[in-house]
Amino acid sequence: MGERSDSRLAAMRTDELNIDVVLVQRLVAGQFPRWAGLGVEAVDSGGTSNAMYRLGADLVVRLPRRAGAEGDVAKEHRWLPWLAPRLPVAVPVPLGQGLPAGNYPFRWSVYRWLDGATPDVGHLVAPGLLAEDLAGFIDALHRVDPAGGPDSYRSEHLAVRDTVTREAIEELRGVVDADAARAVWETALRAPVWAGPPVWIHADLQPGNVLVDRGRLGAVIDFGCLGLGDPAVDLIVAWYVLPGDVREAFRAAVAADDASWARGRGWALSIALVELRYYRDTNPVMAGHARRVIREVLDGRER
Template sequence: MVRLHDDQVDIEIDSVRRLIAEQFPEYRQLEVRPVSGSPATVSKLFRVGTALAAKFPLRRQDPEHAASWLTREADGLRSFHAVSRLPSPVPVGIGDPGHGFPMPWMLQSWAAGTTATPTGVADATAVAEDVAELILRMRGTDPSGFRVNGSGRGGDLSSHDAWVQECLRRSEGLLERDRAAERWQQFRVLPPPAESVLCHGDLTPFNLLVRRNRLVGVLDGGGFGRADPALDLIVAWHLFDAPARAVLRDLVGSDELEWRRGAAWAFEQAMGVVWYYRDTNPAMSALGRTTLARILDAADL
C-alpha cells in the first residue's frame, strides 16, 4: 500500500474481516475487499458486501480524539443525507479498535457511482445545474443547531498565509509560483461574509458521483455544517471550465465577493495537494494543478 502520510496507520484485510465479524456479526458472511484506485486521503475504505463500506482513519491519532471525530462525522453524514436528497453514505455504526488497528472506525452504507475527475465533466452544464441545485438546497435549509465549520477552510482567509507560503516554497518547478503568490495577495484581503450557511465543505470531484453527465450522488458529507457560503463554490474551480462555471454562478446567484472567495478557498486547497501528493497520490496532485490553472487564467477574478 502506498503511504500517503508519515503518520499513516495501515490495516490488513484479515483484520477488517475479524473486526466486522466480532463487532457487526450480522454482516460477518459478507465479502470484504479493499476499494482500489481511490484517491481518498483521510480514510482507507473496504467494501463489505454490495451495500456497505468500512472506513478506517489513515492518520494516527489519539483513540478518544478519533472517536470524537467519527461521532461528528456520523452526525454530519446523517444531516447531509437528509438535506441533499441525493444518494450519499450514512453511518451504520462506529467500531472499536482491535486486531492491530489502534483507533475507532466506521461502518457505513455504500453509495454507488463513478467519481468525477477534474476534467471529465468540465463542460457538462447539466452537472453544473445539478451542483447548483444541491448548493441552493443546502443554503435554503435552516442552519440553526448546526456547528460552525470555520476553523479551517471556510474561516478567515488571511489566517492561511503561513500555509500558502509553505506551499509556495515547496512547489518550485511544479507551478507558476510568482503568479500564484500574486493571486494569493489578492485573495487574502477579501472581507468575510456577513453570515454563514449550510455547506458540504469538500465538494471536490472525487466526492461527486456522476453518470451520463448528471450528478447522481455525493460522498464525504461528514463535514456538513455552517460555513462561509463561498466554501462550496470550490467545486466551480475543481470541476468546471469557464462556460459551465458561468452556469453554476448564475444559478447560485453569487456576487463578485462570494465568487472570488470561492476561488480563494479552491486556491488554498489546491496549493497544498500539488506538492504534498506529488509522488504518493498523482490524481490528487493533478487536481491541484488543474484547479490552479483555471484560477490563474480566469477572466472573472
C-alpha cells in the same frame, strides 16, 4: 463510491496505520457478526484521511487512517442521518459504528454503498447539467438550519491561510507560475469577508467526493470537513470539477457575488497549492487534481 483495488492501501503520511483486508474482516466479524460472511475488497480512492473497503455488494467500511480523522466519525454519525432527507441527492448514511479493537485504535463506520463513479474531469458527459445539479446541492445544503452545527474543518477566514499558502507558492516556484499564483491569492485576500451567519458547508467538493450517473450528480460523499462556515468555500467545485465554459452558469445558479466568487477562487487555489506541495510525490491522483485546479484558476484569473 470508487473502484476495487489491492488489499492494502498505500500510505501517504508517516502517522498512518497499516490497514488491510484481514484487519477489516476481523473488525467486522467481531462487532457486526451478521455481516461476517461478506466479501471484503479494498476500494481504490485518492482520499487521504480514510481507507475504504467494499463489504459485500451493498456495504462499505470506512476506517480512519490516522488519529486526526477519527473525530469525523462521531460528527458524521450525528449529522448525516439528519441532513440526508434535506438534500436533493444521496449522501452516506451510517448503518453501524465500530469501536477500537485489537491493534486498531479508532472508531470506524459501515455505510450503505452508493452507486456511481467519480467524474472524469475534462471529459464530462453533460457539464451544464452537472453544474446545475451541483448548484442545487450547494443551495440546499446552505439553506439547512445551522442551529447546533459544529464548525467546519475549513471555517477560518481566508486570511488565516495566508502563511501556509505563500509558503506553498514559494516551495512550488518553477512547478507553478508563482507570481501569477501570488497575484490571484492577494486579490482573494482583498475581497470582503463573509458578513452573514455561518451556514452548513461540505467544504471539500473535489472530484473524489462527487459521484455521477450518466453525467448527472448522483451522490456527494466524504463529509469529513462538514460543518458551519463561509458558503464561498463550497464554490471550489467550480474549479475542481467544472470546466470553464460552464463556470459562469454555475456562478449564476448559486448567485455568487463578486466577493464570494473571489473568496471561492482563493480557497480553490490555496487548497490546491497545499495539496500539491504535500502530495506531489505520494498521491498522484490528488497531485493531478491540484495541478489542474491551479492551472484553471490562473488561466481564468481576472486581469
